[in-house]
Amino acid sequence: MSNDRPWLAQYPAGVPSQIDVDEYPSIVSVLDNAIANYRDRPAFSNLGRTLTYGEIDELSARFAAYLLGELKLKKGDRVAIMMPNCLQYPIATFGILRAGLTVVNTNPMYTARELRHQLADSGASAILVLDNFGSVVQEVLADTQVKQVITTGLGDMLGFPKGAIVNFVLKHVKKMVPDYRIAGAIRFKDALDLGGKHTLQPIDIQSGDIAFLQYTGGTTGVSKGAMLTHRNLVANMQQAAAWIGTNVRMGEEVIITALPLYHIFALTANGLVFMKFGGLNHMITNPRDMPGFVKELKKVPFTAITGVNTLFNGLLNTPGFEEVDFSRLHLTLGGGMAVQRSVADRWKKLTGTTLVEAYGLTETSPAACINPMDLADYNGAIGLPIPSTDACIKDEDGNLVPTGEVGELCIKGPQVMKGYWNRPEETAQVMDSEGWLHTGDMARMDEKGFFYIVDRKKDMILVSGFNVYPNEVEDVIAMMPGVLEVAAVGVADDKSGEAVKVVIVKKDPSLTEEQVKTHARANLTGYKQPRVVEFRTELPKTNVGKILRRELRD
Template identity: 60%
Template structure:
């Protein structure tokens, strides 16, 4: 496919990136800490950690893995924590020791955790005590040698750390009872690491940096093999895209999405590490009043999130009272950004909510909208530098501009394959090396891509394709709707019919009013035949609405 998108690139954005700047993520880290040593790298619950302090602590943790545990280059180390200071210390420490990081969702059930630990072969885990009871249930069935348990307050220091842990354990009772014999505290691991000297491994772009698990909502989770080169490629691509609009050492980014998720890991943690930014870690973004209160303490410049997160912020009355004078960039990914949310965001903050697109398998960014976009455009943007896009039909033939087809991607950010799954890897790649995303997209003559929907989520009504994203966008524009999900259900006359699940903002909203609204904005066969009101919709760990869970039952319907 001709790279028509290059003609739409903003000034200063190159067509290709430089992969040679960093030999590895350890190299990126060491260059960054030397350059920005005195600057604040992380803020969490009022505690700050400078780049220089992060350097010291992560080196101690790396030396612990090497010197105390004897872990060799490529050993898998599992991290099971939300956004706390221990995460970047352990993550960068593992990379500096030459290990492979296995990110684990702390909300996993025992079954899901057992699968990931067994599949990855990780025999060392760093886990927050709040989730240690889950690990305890599987320890007899997984090859675990070392368990490091930490608490929310452990790196906060002094009275504050003790107080946080007391409240979490005794007042809010957020730590279920657990017992793991022989475990270490995080502080003990750091003390032991201080006895050893880090032996810096020779790492290159081909070494495995992360096993990032994906696909758990559609089947058995698979580990995407993301190399140092994949991640360096993607952070260089993202940096090239935003570079003309940001300043080294002056950005403050809000990190509400969990760092163990690939979007937050690459965008917030690594790309902005290169910029010497201050990263404000939000441990519990579901506490929207607390989140907004924390936002009020910082002159933040950047925030990333998913549509449901932005929507929740906008529906908190205190959010509109925040100071947005330093604000530059809001980036939405993980799920479609709805127009109603984007328009309200623009109205309140004065900035466009930019939609981007990516996958775990692509480290993750594939496309991003230009930062000088004047208004929300309902696209996922343009392919970022050094990225090739091909939109293909079911027979693998490239379609014409303006025609829908499966979005296929090739570039330095595309994974090596799935861990220990050669057959799955072979199925997802084309003969000429493009990754099949499973998403249906359309590219216009300027190179902007509109994501239509997931192939498997498409609804077929009397032979006509109906894409849930379009229906959801229309329903969400109704002022009485807080959240919505659409999917297809069997229908005797039309094969399938559209059903919507709605969380009401206005308790008086009726099914009849919603159907009438849809009839005004959708062709007849796209109008929902069924409406079900719910108190809440099932969501993933980052807030993405799970249509599959709704098909399987989801939470109970509203009375």
Template identity: 55%
Template sequence: MTDRPWLAAYPQGVPADIDPSHYPSLVALMDEAFTQYADRIAYSFMGKDVTYAQTDSLSSAFAAYLQGLGLVKGDRVAIMMPNVPQYPVTVAAVLRAGFVVVNVNPLYTPRELEHQLKDSGAKAIVIIENFASTLEHCIAHTPIKHVVLCAMGDQLGLLKGTLVNYVVRNVKKLVPAYNLPGAVRFNDAVAQGARGSFKKPDIKPDDIALLQYTGGTTGVSKGAVLLHRNVIANVLQSEAWNDPVMKKVPAGEQPTSICALPLYHIFAFTVNMMLSMRTGGKTILIPNPRDLPAVLKELSKHTFHSFPAVNTLFNGLANHPDFNTVNWKNLKVSVGGGMAVQGAVAKLWLEKTGCPICEGYGLSETSPSATCNPVTAKEFTGTIGVPLPSTHLKLLDDEGREVTTLGQAGEIAIKGPQVMAGYWQRPDETAKVMTEDGYFKSGDIGVMDERGYFKIVDRKKDMVLVSGFNVYPNEVEEVVANCPGVLECAVVGVPDEKSGEAVKLVIVKKSPDLTEADVREFCRHELTGYKQPKVIEFRTELPKTPVGKILRRELRDKK
């Protein structure tokens, strides 16, 4: 489809296309921010502000330290932390040094962490001490040679930092015992790097910026290869998209965004951290979004304009008794992504804040934003909106041909400068999702209306979407199959009021003594929280095709 019917829906001033070659690399984008906004606050965390100039000097010292380890351009460095100031500093350091960021979910089990470190070939990891014991359990089986340990209070100054670390370690007991010989403390690494010299590598648009891991249809987590130009494009697309409302931020007031989504998730990585860098914005880092009273207490201290979140967070906050302790009047844009936004939640949010939720859509493979509702919309549309500038969408039938009848469903395929280069070292998997003409096949089934708005109606893959995180049934099934007493099992997604979908596990027992508690305990050791089954059901047999393939759809229908 050559014409783009959705351009008519663009708010005034939003361009049809952006220029992804505006910066040669994300490093150039960051360098510009460090110079232009040196005195501005870049991050606010637990009452402590970090300026752009401080982020510049910390990251440049840490980059020198990493280079001093003997790592070479293109080497992968894993980052395993919640939203603490060391995260953006480490990202800046890794990219400035010419290395590749590997974002890791800090709640991973040793099995999940081992897979990602081996698959990415990461030689170094920067990890918060709270999860160091997870690394200890698998580090011997990975290529990791260097470990840098962070603590919650590293960047809070001597007095407050010492106090915070004491509480985290000894009062809340959030740091299980670990033994990682040779690990270096973050502050020591920065101090060492400050005495060394940082050599600027030549970074090009087609160099890899990050490996963003996503589940696979085979159940194996794969790294989406995002180039510098992919993420730059998505930052510029997001900026252009938000501009109609963000330009209403009063002169002299720093654009401020709430970062309650984890930075290891591509949505927060691009739309919070990198977009704020581009606009000279301030980012309020929320380390634990599940602690709603703490989130609201932090928000009550700030004036803020942008709030990207998932449906579950919007819902939890809007229904919390402390909601009105926060001044929501300055909020200009609430972007809903990661999972479907529910109409009832959108309605309540609009009533309570006066700022509608603009639902967007994207994937790790698209850096992530591909579509969004116009930020000038006054009401919730129930659609995923229209393609962003420079982005083309089409719908494909099962044979891969474009669906031309309006309102007819097809697989959403996306083309644009934000689409990944492929899956890390998996040409076979890349070939399955990329078309000859450069479109990425999303696995989601959608329809388009006459205005160019898209709506998701189904999913081609068996993936389960839990609060914005992908859960692949094959991975959970493979794990549970190793649980003593399980003969066979199957996993499906079932609707869930809080998380959109939840994991349902159906088991046929080999041993009559197997209990639900046994299965839950086994899963807790092997699977991170969002992948663990919410519903467990025992049956005498699983529905199958004549060939023996499990009919997941039947398990879904018989909830």
């Protein structure tokens, strides 16, 4: 089935079937190219301060020189970063990569238990942490191999007096910076000064070198580091750029980066793809502050935005969002979780731009399928396999299933990870002998080559032997105007083995259980209808806004 690639016939005009993976030998060469072409153009902007490509060049070179010259780190050593979107993030990331080292992206909201595991598992030699999370690092340091802690305040790159004011307010007014003391820690700005005393020698970076250890799979127990090489990320950047680049204006794009750059979606789609385009990443530090986020959007003439369904839904439900100027917006990309039709329809109506759904995994750097950018309207599919990517649907025994039937989605392409860090047996569980990555997502392909996710293997609800896919139930309930957010999970049931339970956050306070059940009866067959309806004030979510069904099940 993968040989005839029916999806190629559906490719939009100008999108190639293959990309040149070897145009750039590393992420560093992509950066060098952007610096050469767009030196004086804005690259990253946050909290009112903008850095040009030239400034990113200079600052990241200093950080690289610090890591090599002062810390004497050796090629392949790991350096962890623990911070939300702020100017220090791109400086540090590109600095680490330019030094021939590996970035370990760390979720700043991690508990001590989660951070301890990730630092110990990755064997990180150093960590750069925002002051707000320093106390967590202090707690776990003794159980790790970290030799140097580099600390920074959110305002540190904002210039005087603004930076000092931001740092003061966070610590003393908002009380968001718990006290911590780490012996021998150095400030980020001091590290940059020290780096400035060294000359950065050219480092030989191979395409197969590990650029990022991107941790994933905390939902299945202990999180594992996906080894993403320079080639993996360059390939995915080339694939996504080829896909979305047909209507891009080089050097003029402004993308809203509200998802954290430590998450693979924003890292590649915003950080790398728009760097290749010479664009500006406008970083949002705290997108959960929706009124603040909308205020920011009113100031920025943005051309593109990426996000997850909860983010788009949140914006649509925030007063003032309808006053934002969408005249330059030509690209809205949704991924990370299923986009709901009701959200996509409202987005299109308000902004005039189609919310294009994409699909990917940490293990695929991340993009594997994207819908055509010239899609007129939401279609419920995750799209077509992107250039140089193969996809197929296999059954439990590894055989291809007929078109239209449900099985496990498998992906093959240059963006597929090298494997899990120090976990050969876990790697073997997801990567078969023919090089297919088994995604754990249940999907089907139609005759045109569009793929549709029906659900995660492990989220599937089994009611009297019938498979119920939570996404479908959630989509139906989300159509109700009184529903703000919904998640569907399976609960144990004496008669049917499992029954469907929905957990709802109300938009209309008067919404009742009976109304929900009546609506479900009208739209779902008997076994798919929720037996239990629970109302809550909020749903548990990951830091990127993905709903944690697992927590609702537990």
